[in-house]
Amino acid sequence: MDLIDKLHELSSRIQRQKASVQTEEAAKTAFVLPFLQALGYDVFNPSEVIPELNADHGVKKGEKVDYAIKLDGKIVILIECKPVGAELEKKHAAQLYRYFSVTESRFGVLTDGIRYLFYSDLEKDNCMDDRPFFEFNLLQFGENEVEELKKFNKNSFDLDTIISTASNLKYHKALVSEIRAEFEQPSEDMVKLLTSRVYNGRITQQVKEQFSELTLKAMKDYVRARVNERLKSALDTDLVEQHAVEINTDSEDIAVAESPDSSGIETTSDELEGFRIVRAIGAEFVDPERIVMRDAKSYCAILLDDNNRKPICRLHFGKTKMSVTIFALNNETKVEIEKVTQIYQFRSLIQDAIHQYEQKEEFA
Known part of the structure; x- marks a missing residue:
């Protein structure tokens, strides 16, 4: 299984379990250790993934960093963990900063099990930078982020390669932040x-x-x-003009609605917008024309390959209430939304729903 597949699997697990993961220790066990495993590290080997590494600093004794990764006899990464949802940059970066200065590691990672902030000493040797040079979010990532993360894979870890690109990553992130601030x-x-x-x-x-x-x-x-x-651009013009199709979930038969008048089905602008959003999300993995919409009286279905055995999601858009059911990894996840654009918040689940059918075809 490729790294991106492992990350999607872990992302789906986080979606299901994060509400019950309330403590730092729970976050370590449920999310952080599987993340390190996905990167190829043996979390059961204490000489490779060292828990509670001593990091005493000056007069402060008993200081310990949660995990340290050791390769070829050298500490290469320090990892400090916090509970899910912790404000990492504001409250906890200083703690990692202290640990960083008393070890030989060039990389420090601050995480809540979902967000992973990667720091180095690009501005001053053996002194951790104030800003991370890279951030990986398990609930929101694309191929570019995965490619950068691969550099930290055990089998491809190369200090010089990472350091050579870390500076550009750091300042690119800072520029994006400044541009975002200007737009806001x-x-x-x-x-x-x-x-x-x-x-x-x-x-x-x-x-x-x-x-x-x-x-x-x-x-x-x-x-x-x-x-x-x-x-x-992601929406096929023909689909906008096409009146819907009703899915019969009990059989393979599909009834085509020639017009809203003949079937009682009327595709709304909200449903069209929801379809466009799902199609745009899926376009990262598949040809967007493979993602199609079929409308029914009680819901609007979005399918892969126009196949009702490959459901991606269903839009339940009533006059006063809206929800989306996402079919990811053999599970149905129903989420309530207040506006159509909130569908973007479930990007990872939608991509998992598409990805599962692609995997089946690869191994068929």
Whole structure:
């Protein structure tokens, strides 16, 4: 099984179990150790994955880091674990910082079992950087993140290779964060820059206030337009015009509805938007044209290969209540949503639902 398959399996487990994983020890056992196993480390070998490594610092005695990974006789990674949902950067980075300075490790990982923040000493030798150079989230990852994570696999671990790319990763992440902040609330410098490019008059305080609002609105409009463009490109025009099909779950027979009037089925704009979102999510793994929609009176089904034996999810969109049932790893997961765009929050489960059929075909 490839690393990405192992990660999807672990991601699905986290979706099912995270509500019952309440303590740090539970997070270690249920999520962290399986994550290390997925990377090829022998968690049952205390000379390779060392629990409770002594990391005394100055006058502070009894300091221990949760796990240390040792390869070729050297400590290469320190791992500090916290409970699921802990605010890692704000409260716990300082603790890992202390451990980092008293070991030979070049990498420190801070995790709650779901998010993994990777630190190094890129700015000053043997002094952990303030910002992580890489973050991996088991509930939200793509192929690019998996490729970066592979560098920490036991069989491919190479210190020089990771260090050579870590700096770019770190500053890329920082730039993305700054750009996101500008889109959420443009800074005075950003407003001033853009205003000077489109406005020839004197920039007074009143003009600044006016263009602060205009800049924020323009940025949001731009993002909205780009998202709509991507969703539209993922949607086959023929499917938008096609009136639905009713699934008979008790047989292979499928009744085609020629029009809403003849069947009582009417595909809503919310259902079309939900379909576009699922198709866009699935486009990372399969040809988006393989993901199709079939509408019924009580729900709207989204299938792989137009096959009712390959359900991805069902949209239950009523007038006052909306929910989505996702068919991932032989389980039905039903989630309540308040708006259609919340489907993006269940990206990993939807990808698992698609991925399971691809795996079956590979081994058939």
